[in-house]
Amino acid sequence: MSHGSTKLNKNDISSEIDLHVNEVTVAYNNGHVALFDTTFDLGAGTICALVGVNGSGKSTLFKTIMGFLTPTRGSVTIGGKPVQVAQKQNMVAYIPQAEDVDWAFPVSVMDVVLMGRYGYMNFLRIPRATDLEIAIESLRRVNMLDYKERQIGELSGGQKKRVFLARALAQRGRIVLLDEPFSGVDVQTEAAIIELLRELRADEHLILVSTHDLGLVPSFCDQVVIINRTVLAAGPTHDTFTQENLARAFGGTLRDLRIDHTDAPDGTSNEFRVLSDDEEPLIFGHDGRLVDHWHPGIDEEESK
Amino acid sequence: MNLSYLIEPFQYRFMVEAMLMAALVGGTCAVLSCYLVLKGWSLMGDAVSHAVLPGIVLAYIVGAPLAVGAFLAGLLCASGTGWITNHSRLKGDAVMGVVFTGLFALGLVMFTKVTTDVHLNHILFGSLLGIERSDMLQAVIAATLTLVILAVVRKDILLYLFDANQARAVGLNTTFLHYLFLALLSLTIVAALQAVGIILTVAMLIVPGCIGLLLSDRFGRMTAIASGAAIFSAIAGTYLSYFLNGETGACIVLTQAIILTLAALFGPKYGILFRARAARRAAAGREQ
Ligand SMILES: Nc1ncnc2c1ncn2[C@@H]1O[C@H](COP(=O)(O)OP(=O)(O)O)[C@@H](O)[C@H]1O
C-alpha cells in the first residue's frame, strides 16, 4: 500500500485530519465515569479498530469525538481544531450503532442519505442537483440504489448499515466513525463494508471502527486501540493486538485454548493459544503475537 | 329537519370565526404533534400546557398580555425539566410529572388568591365561542409565528429529533434547535389554550400526529395528513358543538379521536384490519 509512507510523514496533508484524543475524562450525568485519562492519536490513511468489552466506553468515546458528550477533563481536536469547528466543515461522518436509531421513523432511504448533505445545502435544506447526484452515487456504491424509496425500517440489518454508510459517503467526511458496524450484519455486507473501508483508507481517510468481533480486526485494521474505561493499549495492530493485551481487556469473557505442539516433527517449540469470542478465533504463537490469519483448511494440512 | 337548519351555524359570524380559529390552532398543533409523537415527547405537551397556569395568573397581576405569561411559564417548564433531568439521577418522566403538576398547583393556588374576571373554566376548557378579540389576535399571532418559523427549520428539527449525532456532524447547533423547538411548543400551546383549554390541548398535540403516523411512512405526508385531519376536526367539531350545545373543545377532540380510531382500524398499511388480512393471506399462501 503506497499510503503507508504518508502516515509516517506527519507534515503533509494527512496532518490536516489528525485526530487527537488528549487525556479525556467523560462522566455521565448520573455520575458514572465512563472514560478517564483516555489518550491516543491517529492520522490519515488509517483503519483503526476500537475494541473493548460491552460497557468499556466505545460508544462513549465516539460520542465524545463527535462532541455530543463534553469531556469533564481533557480535549479532542481534529486537525488541531476543536470538534465543533471540524464539524462545521463536514470533516467527521458518524455511523451510529443500530440500537441508537429509531427505525420506525417515517423517512426513506434517500431521505437518510440526503441528511449527510445538510451541511452543504442552504438553510432550508433543499437539495441541489449535486446533492441528489452525490446521494445517488453513494447509494450505488453500497449497492442500495434499488431501495432508495423504502422506509428505513423495512430493510435487513445489513441493508440498514449500508444506508448509513452511504450517508457517511455522501457527507464526504475525511474522518469516518463506525460504531459496531458488524453486529447483526450478514457476511456479504461485512465483506462489502470492509472493502469500502479499504477504499476510503486508500483515499487518505481516517477510519475508526468499534467492534467486539476480534477475529475480523487483523484482516483489515492497521491500528488498534484497546479500551476498558481508559486506553489499555494503542498502536499498530501487529504490536498492540497481542494475547496479553486482549486478555487484559477481555479477561474471562474470551474462550482461551492452549494447543501444545512441542512434539511436532521438526522438534521446535510450537505452542499456540486460541482466543475466541465465539466469532472468528484468534491464534497466537508462543511469543504472544498473532499468527498469520487463520485459514481452517490450510491449517489442518500444515499440522499433518 | 331541513337544509337551512343544517347551514344555520354558518350564518353566525362568531361561529365562522370560531371555526377558522380552531382550524388555524388545530393545524398548528397538528404540525407540532408530528414531531412530538415521533420523538416520544407526547407528555411534554401535557406538561407545558399545565405549567402555563401560574404564568397566566402572574401576567394578569402585572397587567401583561396573558399569552406572554403563558409562553414564558411554558418555556420555563419545558427547559427546566430538561435541565433537571440532565443534572440529576431522576428520569425525565418523573421530573416532568413533578414540575408540571407542581406548577399547575401553584397556578391554582395563585388563581384562588387573586380575584380576576377570567373564569377558571375558560382557561381549563377553552372558550372558543365566547373568545375576545384581543385573545383571538394573540392566538392568531402565536400560531402564525410558529408555522412560519417551522417552515424554515422543519428539516433541521426533524434531523435533530431523528439523529442528533448526525445533526451535529453536519454542523447544526443542536442546543439552539432544542430550545427553539421548546419555544415553538410553548407558543403553540398558548394559541391552543384559547381554543380548547389546558385539559384538552394535549389531545390536539398528540392525536393528529398519531393519525399521520398510522396512515403514512413519509414525514411530509404524515404532516399533511395530520394537519388535514386536525383542520377537518376543528371545523366539524365546532359545527357539531352548535347542535349538541356542548363544549366546543371537547367536540373537536372527540372528532379527532374518532378519526384516529378509524385510521387505526382501517389504515391501508398499518391498520389493524389490514394487517390481519395480510397475515391471513400469507398463511393461505403458505398452505398452497
Ligand atoms: N446515557 C448514559 N447514562 C449513564 N451511563 C451511561 C450512559 N450511556 C452509557 N453509560 C454507561 O457508560 C459505560 C460505557 O457505555 P458505552 O460507551 O455504551 O460502552 P460500549 O459502547 O463500549 O458498550 C457503561 O457502563 C454504560 O452503562
Ligand SMILES: [Mg+2]
Ligand atoms: Mg456501544
